[in-house]
Amino acid sequence: MQEKRNKTGRNPKPDPAVFRYTVRLNEEEHNRFLSMFEKSGVYARSVFIKVHFFGKPFKVLTVDKTLVDYYTRLSDFHAQFRAIGTNYNQVVKELRCHFSEKKAMALLYKLERQTIELVRLSREIVELSRKMEAQWSQKSV
Known part of the structure; x- marks a missing residue:
């Protein structure tokens, strides 16, 4: 079933991400997470977590x-x-x-x-x- 589109605003996404989970990290884990995130070159933390969690390969780019x-x-x-x-x-x-x-x-x-x-x-x-x-x-x- 397709949703009706209003005359204004964005087009609705066909498969919106509506489920949210919360994870708590201590300081050491948080620093490790940020280090891995920065090395990955991914634009958003949530995308990085999803890619890492589901085991999809991702590139780690280092710039000298x-x-x-x-x-x-x-x-x-x-x-x-x-x-x-x-x-x-x-x-x-x-x-x-x-x-x-x-x-x-x-x-x-x-x-x-x-x-x-x-x-x-x-x-x-x-x-x-x-x-x-x-x-x-x-x-x-």
């Missing part, structure tokens, strides 16, 4: 804050590196327009040295990222 921070900084650096690449041609054009040939060549030489240093640094970062990924994949196994 240092790894997240590392990749965030690496992404920021990569964005800056790309910005330098897009501005490189504009810098060369401006040097040729506003400086004498001798002065422009001297500045281009300095720019070239800094670019080589930037490429070296970029390769070092890529190598560090590979090492970090290798260490992280060993931890997760």
Whole structure:
């Protein structure tokens, strides 16, 4: 039998959860419960309890804050590196327009040295990222 729907409000659920149970925990059990709940990544305590109680599998996700921070900084650096690449041609054009040939060549030489240093640094970062990924994949196994 289907319930009549009012013109306002929510649609009624086909199988509403109406039964409620109360469980009392001491402080140690409560702390253990909260720890398990936080590790599970489930959005609600009631959902966590139902999943755990009925034996359905659930995932425990752990987030390594240092790894997240590392990749965030690496992404920021990569964005800056790309910005330098897009501005490189504009810098060369401006040097040729506003400086004498001798002065422009001297500045281009300095720019070239800094670019080589930037490429070296970029390769070092890529190598560090590979090492970090290798260490992280060993931890997760």
